[in-house]
Amino acid sequence: NAGVTQTPKFQVLKTGQSMTLQCAQDMNHEYMSWYRQDPGMGLRLIHYSVGAGITDQGEVPNGYNVSRSTTEDFPLRLLLAAPSQTSVYFCASSRGQGLAYNEQFFGPGTRLTVL
């Protein structure tokens, strides 16, 4: 299994540009999520999905869109990039969202700079 993969690893955008960060997992996990991590800070939840066709907002959803058309993929879209979105973005997946234990598996991250 490749686990959780993210592309690209690095990206530089200009203010106002749009782009999509890709995330895929091959573990048949229902739950997927996107986090951002600013320098010296912890991870903040952007959006998450409990299954194909179902998404929900996290702590910091503004400026980002997501969709979940398949179990495997959970892309994150930045519609109008702003310098405040400069960050490292992590995608994660886990088996489910029940009350029982669910270990989250994280991807290697995408380092985004918005000029």
Next chain:
Amino acid sequence: DAKTTQPPSMDCAEGRAANLPCNHSTISGNEYVYWYRQIHSQGPQYIIHGLKNNETNEMASLIITEDRKSSTLILPHATLRDTAVYYCIVRVATHSTGRRALTFGSGTRLQVQP
């Protein structure tokens, strides 16, 4: 919402036990406590989780107080490779639908000294 409080940083001598505390005084009765760590700029890595009882695995031990308001992660013999940021996490309800998701705080930066 259940949230956690951790010291921002700790030092530990190599080979000694590292004890990382976490307060979660508003945790509800059916919420799990999870511990993750993040080495340098990699993605976070799962360490251990617990509900009421103490737990141990090959990486660490987790001690949860009887009232569940706090817990301690123990790395029994810290090595230089254990230098990382350690996150204590409980699930919190999101604002829109009440569904719950893991939320990371700032964590504890553990520096293992040679």
